[in-house]
Amino acid sequence: MINYGTIIRTIREEKGLSQKCIYEGIVSRQAYYLIESNLSIPSLDNFLKILERLAISFNDFLYLLDSEQFPSDKELYDKLILLKTKQDSQSFQTFIRQMERSFLDTSNEKYRHFSCIAKATFLHLFPSEYDRNKNELEHLIEPIKNYLLEIETWYLYELRLFHLSIFGFSLKNLELLGNLLTARSFNYCNFLEFTRIQKNIRQDIYQRIQHSMT
Structure with a gap:
């Protein structure tokens, strides 16, 4: 079982947030360091405030705490x-x-998302394995599109899903989601990872559009 402090740190890093973004106004820097190091337990009130800063529900946190497997979104993305x-x-x-298998075992939507993207990518890269079909690609990517449209705030997880799925979107959907990129992206305290992925997204969108014109 993974310690709660490790999960808090993993979620924070996944969202590209600095420690200061989480602890400021709740606990001291030292107290928060001890929490993420699994050396201290915050009060229930402070714990709920930390979860609010992380934009994760208490029930979702409990699920992650009990989960035997917790590969980070970044690990799956990479x-x-x-x-x-x-x-x-x-x-x-x-x-x-x-x-x-992970989705069947845990019902965690993250695994379904990465499964859909992986299947679509496989179909795209190895057309000889199947009869490559544009509609089939879009069908596999459809759950990703629907998820991104429903989410009001895009964190690093959503940016990674979008980046990995660019090849499978129709140009119409690509334009729609591209317009949401700036409007819905979270205002990160730590911009490095966010800037890198956003830059890659814009480059891939440009290449996709250029390729469609040839």
């Missing part, structure tokens, strides 16, 4: 980027099976 670079069919299929 894994898919690596698989796309290596273009190894067998490794892709293994990753897809892992995501499907």
Whole structure:
């Protein structure tokens, strides 16, 4: 079982937030360091305030606390980027099976999202494995589009999903989601990771549009 402080730190880092963004006005810097280090337990009131800053519900936190597996969104994102670079069919299929199994075991939507993206990416990279079909690609990416449209605030998780799915969106949906990128992206205290992914997104959108014109 993963300690609660580790989960708090993981969620914070996933959202690209600095420690100061979380503890300021709630606890001292030292107290928060001890919390993330699993060396101190905050009061219930302060704990709920920390969860509010992290934009995660108490029930979701309890689920993560009880989960035996907690691969970070960044790990899954980096894994898919690596698989796309290596273009190894067998490794892709293994990753897809892992995501499907994790979703069945946990009902965590994160695994369903990455499973959909991985399947669509596999279809895109290995058209000889299946009859490549534009409508099928869009069908696989549809849950990602719907999720992004429903979420009012995009954190790093949403940016990563969008970045990984750019190839599968129709140009119309790509324009729609691209317009939401600035409007819904969270105002990060730590901009480094956010800026990097946002830059990659804009580059990939540009390349996608250029490719459609050739």
